Amino acid sequence: DGGRASEEEYLGVALKHGFTKETMGAPLLMLDGTIGIDYEIQKINGKWFNEVLVAGRLREFDLLISAAHFKGHSGTGFGGALKNIGIGCVSKGGKVQAHTGKNLTRNFEKCVDECTACIDICPTHSLQKDSNNKIIYNQDTCKLCYMCVSACNEEVFQREKIAREQFIEHMIDNALGVVEFFGQDKIFYINYAIDITHQCDCSGGSDVNFVQDVGILASRDPVAVDMACVDLVHKSPALHSSCLDGLYIPEKDGIHEWFSYIPRFDYENNETDLNKEGKYQDFWKIQLNAAEKLGLGTKNYNLIEITELE
Template identity: 35%
Template sequence: MYIGSRHNAADHLITAIRHGFAYAVVDCPLIIADGLKGNDYQEVSIDGGHFKSVRIARGITDADAMVVLTHVKGHALAGFGGAIKNLAMGCAPPVGKRDQHQGMQAEVNESLCEGCGYCETQCPFSAIHVEDKAVIDRSICYGCSACLQVCPRHAIYFNWERDVPRFLERMAEYSLGAVQGFKRKILYISFLTDITPDCDCVTWSDSPIVPDIGFLASADPVAIDTAALDIINQERGLTGSSLQCHHEPGEDKFTGVWGYVDGSYILEYAEKIGLGTRSYTLVEI
């Protein structure tokens, strides 16, 4: 879906190896689940408010069991990225990722736009052209937020109250489709280390917003994400990070970075549609 080296299985494998996921290191084969060109998927029926079926990579639907390894971090559109987001985006082919983003519409604040063209170069759908100001073709914009994240003047924005809840609900429903057929044969492991403010898919990184904590394991994606969010919020925020506020223990760290997104919304919706429960008990090892 995005510009980069993950458009096809060959480039994706090369990228994975360069990041340390070679067979000699992990001692298991690496399989790109949606096929050579990202179009090998299966329609999975669900009973959601947005989808009655979702498109899940065939390598996922063919599997007998699954271990979901997640690096918990912030995210510009979701507030934070945990196991639910990992299921939704990680198990979907490119067309499924677009399904989830569809409906979000980027807007341009012309009073801030300087016409620098960064957004045009980063748009994976060629939906932006720049004359004096950036202009977005809404008929082909998928709301991926690539433009928003590179704009140096913060001139691109979404209607957060309208678009973000819909995006989070679509992700939760895709997660529900991803776990269908496993009959609870899924283990979730979430790493609460290097908790950076933005998604791992962006082309830059930033300082962690809280100290390293450890890792969590669960059989429930909603419970593990709820626990992760609670534990992170109990930490004192690190100075010199992207945290603009909410440094004190008990304050929501991710809204301290992305103030317009409440990451807990997806947990409520995921519980509502039967993906899991927000109730959990911590057992320290």
């Protein structure tokens, strides 16, 4: 609920959710700057990307503690530590590139004469009109915030249409960029596996929790901590009145693969499919497998249970 175009808008959304400097005991800031154009380019050897737009303000810190809400996600199956760094720790442009790839075509022949929406919104003055009223784009000064794309109501900008698998692997390439920029040994991951809804927190609406709270998990390994959360959710009974209630979901050795049955975003029809037919789709495995393959961690873990803090 609310805009996410600038730090000011993000902080407004955070306030509505109860996150303030006072409630958190620390300043809140957007890692890619006040308007999302502060980034560092990290070269990587990813599956799809060889460069990642890492959020620039990470350069100001010595250690990074990722505190993620673990829950379902209609695009990536679930959201946890990997998504928190692969989407949360890249710039605005890095987020867009994860979702739609890096290829963007611009056909300014389709412009409307009197329109200046993209020029007005561009923070770097990289779009201007020439004496013939034609848009000139300056690639050298563009900071890849994609605000011009959002502002345009014509079919000037065409993004790549990518499959969901590719989006998930883009996100993991981004995570690799963040880890290589910051240093694998300087990042610690905490997953709050509580209030587990089928939808991500960035969605305007969701549902009641589909399983009971699992707990708070921590690790130096983002793959292990996400895998452990998935396993614990799959060992939990579904809650009544949730999106999973009433579906026939097979059980094996006390495990239900809930994340294979939650509602998901249908990229073909561009809408959320509530999956009332109970179709099986294990997209949640893609991010874990891709991350393990890129050396971000391992799906094998030892779970040490702590019930009381000393």
